[in-house]
Amino acid sequence: MALPSQADIVIHGCDIVTMNDAGDVIRDGVIVISNGRLAHVGPRTDIGDIAATTMIDGRGRIAMPGMIDAHVHTAQQLLRGKLAEMSRLGPLRNPPWKNYYVPFEALLDPEDIYLSGLLAYANMIMCGTTCFAEAGGPHPDEMARAAVETGIRGFVALTTSDLNTSFAGRDMPPSMMMTTDEALARNIALVERWRDHARVRAWMSLRQIIVCSPTLIAGMADAARAHGVKIHTHLAEGTYEVDYALEQHGKRPTEYLNDLGALGPHLHCAHSVILSAEEVDLYATHRMSACHCAFGNYGIGVPRLQEMWRRGVDIGMGTDGAASAFTLDLFQVAHAARVGQAAAIGHAYHQRVPMSGEDLLRIATRGGARAVGMGDELGCLEVGRRADLILVETSDLDHIGSMDPLFLAAHCVVGRDVRDVIIDGAVVMRDRRLLNIDIEALRARVNERRARIMERFDAMVQS
Numbered sequence: 001m002a003l004p005s006q007a008d009i010v011i012h013g014c015d016i017v018t019m020n021d022a023g024d025v026i027r028d029g030v031i032v033i034s035n036g037r038l039a040h041v042g043p044r045t046d047i048g049d050i051a052a053t054t055m056i057d058g059r060g061r062i063a064m065p066g067m068i069d070a071h072v073h074t075a076q077q078l079l080r081g082k083l084a085e086m087s088r089l090g091p092l093r094n095p096p097w098k099n100y101y102v103p104f105e106a107l108l109d110p111e112d113i114y115l116s117g118l119l120a121y122a123n124m125i126m127c128g129t130t131c132f133a134e135a136g137g138p139h140p141d142e143m144a145r146a147a148v149e150t151g152i153r154g155f156v157a158l159t160t161s162d163l164n165t166s167f168a169g170r171d172m173p174p175s176m177m178m179t180t181d182e183a184l185a186r187n188i189a190l191v192e193r194w195r196d197h198a199r200v201r202a203w204m205s206l207r208q209i210i211v212c213s214p215t216l217i218a219g220m221a222d223a224a225r226a227h228g229v230k231i232h233t234h235l236a237e238g239t240y241e242v243d244y245a246l247e248q249h250g251k252r253p254t255e256y257l258n259d260l261g262a263l264g265p266h267l268h269c270a271h272s273v274i275l276s277a278e279e280v281d282l283y284a285t286h287r288m289s290a291c292h293c294a295f296g297n298y299g300i301g302v303p304r305l306q307e308m309w310r311r312g313v314d315i316g317m318g319t320d321g322a323a324s325a326f327t328l329d330l331f332q333v334a335h336a337a338r339v340g341q342a343a344a345i346g347h348a349y350h351q352r353v354p355m356s357g358e359d360l361l362r363i364a365t366r367g368g369a370r371a372v373g374m375g376d377e378l379g380c381l382e383v384g385r386r387a388d389l390i391l392v393e394t395s396d397l398d399h400i401g402s403m404d405p406l407f408l409a410a411h412c413v414v415g416r417d418v419r420d421v422i423i424d425g426a427v428v429m430r431d432r433r434l435l436n437i438d439i440e441a442l443r444a445r446v447n448e449r450r451a452r453i454m455e456r457f458d459a460m461v462q463s
Contacts, residue, residue, distance in 0.1 A: 003032065003039055003040050003047065003050070004032075004034045004039055004050075005050070005051070006050075006051050006052070006053075007032045007033060007034045007039060007050055007051070007052040007053070008033050008034050008035070008036075008052065008053050008054065008425055009031075009032075009033040009052055009053070009054045009055075009056065009387075009422065009425065009427065010030065010031070010032050010033075010050055010052035010054075010055050010056070011030065011031040011033075011056040011058045011063060011391070012029075012030045012044060012055070012056070012057065012058060012059075013028060013029075013030075013044070013057060013058045013059035014028075014029055014031070014058025014059070014061050014062065014063040014391060015027050015028070015029065015061070015062050015063070015394075015405040016029040016031065016041060016062070016063045016064070016381060016405075017062055017063070017064040017381075017405050017406050017409045018041060018064075018065075018380055018381045018382065019064065019065050019361075019362060019365050019366055019379060019380040019381065020380045020381070020382050021380075023406075025404075025405050025406050026041070026042060026043055027043075027405070028043065028044055029041070029042060029043055029044065029058075029063070030042065030043070030044045030046070030047060031058075031063055031381065031389070032047070032050060032052070033387040033422065033425050034425075035425065036198075036386060036387055036424045036425030036426075037384060037385065037386055037387055037425065038381060038382065038383050038384065038385050038386075038387050039383065040383060041381045041382060041383055054427060056391070056420060056427075058391055060393070060394060060395050061391045061392060061393055061394060061419060061420075062391070062392045062394055062405045062408060062409055062413070063381065063389055063390070063391050064365070064381070064389065064390060064392065064409050065130075065365040065366075065369075065378065065379055065380050065381055065388065065389055065390075066128060066129060066130025066131065066365075066378075066388040066389055066390050066421065066423065067127070067128050067129045067130065067317075067330040067331070067364050067365060067368070067390075068129070068130070068131045068132070068133075068316055068317075068330075068364065068365065068368025068369055068371070068372060068378065068379065069124060069129050069131070069132040069133065069317070069318055069319055069328070069330055069368070070132075070133050070268075070270075070289075070291040070316035070317060070318045070367075070368045070371045070372060071133060071135055071232075071270040071271075071291040071293055071318030071319070071320055072120070072124075072132050072133065072134060072135065072318060072319055072320065072321050072328070073101070073134070073135050073137060073320065073321030073323065073324070074113070074116055074117050074120050074121075074134050074137055074143045074146075074156075074321070075104075075105045075108055075113055075116055075137035075138060075139075075143075076101055076104065076105065076116075076137075076321045076322060076323035076324070077116040077117075077119050077120040077123075077321065077322050077323075078112070078115075078116055078119075078446065078449075078450045078453060079100075079101070079104050079322070079323035079457075080322035080323055080326060081326065082323070082454070082457070083096060083100060083323065084326075086461070093170075094240075095238050095240060096324075097208070097234070098170065098172075098210075098211075099170055099461075100461065101323060101324075102159075102172060102173065102176055102207075103170070103173055103457075103460055103461070104323075104457055105137055105138050105159065105176065106138070106173035106175045106176050107453060107456050107457055107460065108138060108139070108453065109139075110139045110141075110142045111142075111449075112449060112453060113137065113138060113139040113142040113143060113146075114139075114142040114143075114145060114146050115146075115442070115445055115446055115449060116143075116146075117142060117143045117145070117146025117147060117150075118146045118149065118150060118437060118442055119442060119446055120146075120321075120322070120328065121146055121147055121150040121152045121154070122150055122434055122437045122439065122442065123322075123328045124152060124328050125150060125151070125152055125421050125423075125428055125429055125434065126415065126416075126418065126421075126429065126432065126434065127327075127328055127329040127330065127331070127415030127416075127418060128329075128330070128331065128390040128392065128415055128418040128421065129152070129328065129330055130152065130153055130378075130388040130389070130390065130421065130422075130423045131152070131153040131154060131368070131369075131372065131374070131378060131388060131423075132147075132152065132153075132154040132155070133154070133155045133157075133203070133232060133268065133291075133318075133371070133372050134154065134155060134156045134157045134203075134232070135157065135159075135205065135232055135234070135270060135321075136157040136158055136159040136160060136205030136206075136207060136232055137157070137158075137159050138158075138159060138175075138176070140156040140157055140158045140190055140202065141156075141190070141193070143156040144156045144194055144197075144200045144202070147199070147200045148197070148199070148200050149436060149437070150428070150434075150436055150437055151199075151423055151424075151426060151428035151435075151436045152199070152423060152428070153199045153200070153378075153388060153423055153424060154199070154200055154201075155200075155201050155202065155203045155230070155232075155372060156190075156194070156200065156201075156202050156203070157190075157202060157203045157204065157205035157232050158186055158187055158190050158202075158204075158205055159176060159205055159207050160178065160183045160186075160187060160204070160205050160206055160207055160212065160216070160220070161176055161177055161178065161183075161207045161208075161211035161212060162177065162178055162179060162180045162182075162183050162211075162212060162213050162216045163210070163211050163212055163213045163216075164177055164211070165210055165211060172211055180213055180215050180216045180219070183216055183220075184216065184219050184220065184223060187204040187205065187220065187223065188204075188223055188227065190202045190204075191203070191204065191227050191229050192227075198424060199423070199424050201229075202229070203229050203230045203231065203232050203268070204220055204223065204224050204227075204229060204230070204231045204232070205231065205232045205233065206220055206231055206232075206233040207233070207234065208233070208234050208241070209233075209235075209241065209244070209245060209253055209256065209257070210240075210241060210244050214260055217257065217260050217262050218260045218261055218262060220262075221260070221261060221262040221263075221264070221266065221267070224266040224267075225264065225266055229266065230265075230266050230267070230268045230289070230372075230373055231266055231267050231268065232268050232270070233267065233268070233269055233270070234269070234270050234271060235253055235254065235257075235269035235270070235271065235272055236253055236254065236269070236271060236272050236273050236274045236275050236279070237270070237271035237272075237273060237274070237300055238274070238300060239274065241253055241274075242274055252276055252278075252279055253279075254275065254279035254282050254283070255278070255279065255282070258282055258286075263282060263286035263288055264286050264287065264288065265286070265287040265288065265289070265314075265373075267286075267288045267289070268288070268289045268290070268291070268371065268372075269283075269288055269289070269290045269291070270290075270291045270293065270318060270320070271291070271292075271293060271296070271297055271300065272290040272291070272292075272303075272304065272308070272315075273297050273300040273301045273302070273303050273304070274300065274301045275304055280304055280307060280308065280311070280313075283308060283311075283313050284308075284311045284312065284313055287313075287314070288313070288314075289313070289314040289315065289316075289370065289371040289372075289373075290308060290313060290314070290315040290316075290371065291315065291316050291317065291318040291371060292305045292315055292316070292317055292318065292337060292363070293317075293318045293319065293320040293324070293325065293333070294317070294333045294334070294336040294337035294340055295319070295320065295324065295325035295326070295327070295333060295336055296320050296324050296325065297340070298340040298343070298344060302344045302345065303340070303341075303344065305337065305341065305355070305363075306341060306345060306354055306355050309355075309359070309363060309367065314367065314370035314371045314375070315363065315367050315370075315371060316363060316364065316367040316368030316369075316370070316371035316372070317330055317333050317334060317337070317360070317363055317364040317367070317368060318330075318333070319333055327415075328415075329414060329415035329416075330364050330415075331364075331413055331414045331415055331417075332414055332415065333364070334357070334360040334361055334363070334364045334410075335357070335360075335411075335414075337355070337360050337363075338353075338355065338356070338357050338360055341354050341355045341360075342354065356410070357407075357410035357411045358406060358407075358410045360410070361409060361410040365379045365380065366379040366380055367379075374386075386424060386425075387422055387423075387424065387425040388422065388423050388424065389421075389422050390418050390420065390421050390422070391418070391419050391420040391421075392409065392413045392417045392418050392419065393417045393418075393419050394408050394413075394417075396417065398412060399412050399413075399417075418432075419431055419432055
């Protein structure tokens with residue numbers, strides 16, 4: 001890519017953690033952005049003076065790829081902390097998704113979803129997340145509208161259920177149910193409506209094998225292949241799911257999906273924890289993508305993160321949303337994964353650091369890009385790739401003591417250290433000020449609306 005004489009953005013003086021194949025770290029570097037892409041990534045000595053519409057002084061900061069949240073629930077943003085509060089009053093029913101999360105989503109109208117989206121995506125940007133994959137919720141067009149306005153990149157999806165089984169908790173709310181034909185038609189229509197937007201697209205979604213019929217699963221797989229998009233689903237996230245698949249179909253969940261012809265690169269599977277060796281083989285063979293949600297996965301079982309990463313499975317990191325993880329900070333998710341991996345597999349094999357912080361940061365960037373189907377466009381800072389990147393502060397007291405930018409980015413940085421965010425070549429946060437969202441006005445709207453939502457939710461869960 002030829003260096004332009006006039007650039008859109010030039011960032012100078014920063015240390016650059018590229019996350020490229022060679023693992024290059026560039027001290028005192030320059031990044032040039034033109035037409036939404038990276039036109040130069042390298043030392044300042046490699047180029048002379050270049051004019052730009054926006055000049056950013058990156059001295060004392062690290063430039064790195066934006067984080068990619070490969071599994072988030074936009075509609076659950078206003079449920080943050082609620083289940084913890086309820087658990088102090090009495091035991092919760094399991095699994096939470098069927099007893100609390102889906103019923104909560106069913107209470108929300110389009111304006112609720114839009115506000116949840118504005119809040120979630122603003123929160124993500126301020127934590128250094130530049131791209132997300134929505135798990136599937138109600139009113140996905142409102143999620144997309146919020147994503148467009150905040151400036152984030154993302155993939156929205158419609159929650160999809162056509163089988164109202166009472167297995168694993170209460171029945172599904174009527175408003176979350178569809179016929180099989182309706183579920184397919186609405187997913188396809190959503191994908192088509194958002195096919196041409198530069199940053200915000202749509203995927204298809206299957207909520208869970210427990211609430212999706214074999215006909216819907218097989219039909220959705222065919223539709224995803226035909227339309228060139230992914231299906232976002234939850235897979236292998238609970239013992240109840242394995243029991244259900246064995247009881248109803250005589251196969252484990254991934255094997256059951258294989259029998260339906262549903263596996264392939266189009267299938268994106270959140271959690272993917274309780275897997276047999278043969279199921280991991282299916283992930284690798286069919287090139288399915290997966291997402292490791294560290295704040296929840298270690299409470300489910302021993303995640304197969306290291307094994308999948310070593311075998312080339314396209315696996316990224318995810319928060320699972322504010323209701324489950326309580327944070328949308330993927331840096332914290334990666335730090336939690338390091339502790340989880342050490343406890344879960346390090347002890348078993350007498351391996352002190354089975355996955356380093358640097359490995360896990362790569363999964364949150366490069367792995368996430370591969371998992372959302374944009375491995376050639378996102379996830380590292382290389383000339384020609386899309387300009388989705390962040391600048392993080394390295395002058396605070398908890399950074400002092402190391403001069404290694406990669407170490408700092410992998411072990412010390414958290415979301416509150418992010419100072420500037422650029423997505424698709426546009427600055428969306430500068431010196432921790434969001435440029436597209438009035439945070440105070442949003443906070444007031446959300447606080448007023450959340451009180452009314454919680455009144456309805458409290459009445460529902462007590463019934």
